[in-house]
Amino acid sequence: MRKAGNTIDMMMPTKNDLLIAYGRIKDHIHRTPVMTSRFINQLCGCEVYFKCENFQKGGSYKIRGALNATLSLTDEQREKGIATHSSGNFAQAVAVAATIVRTKAYVVMPENAPDIKRQATLGYGAELTLCEPTLQAREKTLAKIVASHGASPLHPSNDIPVIIGQGTCAYELLEDIPDMDYIIAPVGGGGVSAGSIIAAQHFSDGAKVIGAEPANADDAYRSLIAGRIVPSESPDTIADGLRTQLGSNNFPIISAHIDQIILVEEDEIVSAMLLVWQRMKIIIEPSSATTLAAVIKQKSLFTDKKTGLIITGGNVDLLHLPF
């Protein structure tokens, strides 16, 4: 059923696509550091490289894709603004991107979104519309805004310019550590994992991309087995960025090229997060911690390997910590 090699290749963005995107956004984003910890290397028995997008503008890698898409708008589109629905990092990213591009950002958020995320999005100057906390309500509210303002809708993970933008993160990591053996990216909507695959395909010497996914939100894992997108069923994970559904543009890239997905339990995510906070003195969000949890869980796979982790962000509600 899925022998569509051609379809997959047609879906796969090229080396030039990624380089053009990087050229477009690079002067507007931070070149985030790649950090290491001797303690964690010893613990894991391998060389672990943390690509620290928690230090990125807006506190996550999401600005890369949001900015690539926003900078690609026509003048006419730019005048009318961009719109998205998101309860998380993408909301802030769109708000920041709009500021940089000097366009208007409309963000739809469920009314139960943490106050800190609302405030941050407002702080970046976006126009915020609250709605009922259902996917239906979010999509309907977004559609209304798009219709009334003529704003361009942006999907947090499934638009091709967004996916390519997210790939610039692994691209930078590979610039810093060219002989990487593995890159591990968290899998939620699939944007950063598909993006990392694009970067690894074109800019590494055979680095394998592995996905890290909460066992409690394992729709990507199940989708790979099924060979089609399996709906996410009320995912209940602390990794709030990974509760989303694998996207239709990401799925073919991921299913064709990912080495494997490693599932991690909730307590493993929290332990890995705490370990990084304690030892590296940096704040990473639970979604990011899935990557280190995957290394610790499947230690033997990574022995002596150079392993890069996409630390997706650091937006954590510090007043409600899981430890």
Add this chain to the structure above:
Amino acid sequence: MRKAGNTIDMMMPTKNDLLIAYGRIKDHIHRTPVMTSRFINQLCGCEVYFKCENFQKGGSYKIRGALNATLSLTDEQREKGIATHSSGNFAQAVAVAATIVRTKAYVVMPENAPDIKRQATLGYGAELTLCEPTLQAREKTLAKIVASHGASPLHPSNDIPVIIGQGTCAYELLEDIPDMDYIIAPVGGGGVSAGSIIAAQHFSDGAKVIGAEPANADDAYRSLIAGRIVPSESPDTIADGLRTQLGSNNFPIISAHIDQIILVEEDEIVSAMLLVWQRMKIIIEPSSATTLAAVIKQKSLFTDKKTGLIITGGNVDLLHLPF
């Protein structure tokens, strides 16, 4: 009573003292980054530079002084090891320094010291002796160890080689940002504030050093007014690194050269700490946060000034946070 200009000058380590110390330790420590935050700059109305010793070996700047002292030992002393009593960062620093210098570390800790600090100190290979949680018991236990092993005792903040070593932190900061107007250091035992004064005197173009001290542990503030060391009376502050007593070698340097001490309240310390965690995604300990709290409190003093903060460390008990 305190007209002893000569005494003070004799106490003041020279430019060469600091350079020699830096040459001795620099290849063994991390060159920690100087970080900034646009948000915090806007909030404070000045340029704030965070010298991030939370990323230093052992999680604090204390390794600088411990290492300078340990590397200055004679061969004979080195064979017998070093000893200290500390419930905090200096314990870990001495343990790490001993590993680097390949000597033995004896650390005396009160039996109520947080388990995480005990484990970290043990993890670095020190020999740990627990004692009753009184200064008397600590000093007596230390004296016993020094007597029986012939180890060299190291004071966490008052030994001259330790003070000079701590000064290398501000020295690096001034290398990165030469035209600094202010450097703010937390004041506890006085090591890093005196060290910063030494660095500013010799390596800046008139940068003023300001001390930040918890109002609940204001012995240095009161000592400056009194013109003599006023004992610290059961200080009760979240800034655990600053509960110590100003030292006899630090006092003359600080009293002669510090611009002023700014007192900050407990809630101001916690707010500043939370702000840094949220916005900069780095973990700083309460003692470090006093410096930013001081800027926020006395905002007008720093308007448009380049202000460097000595972020002393990131050793926080994450399971018992104040927010």
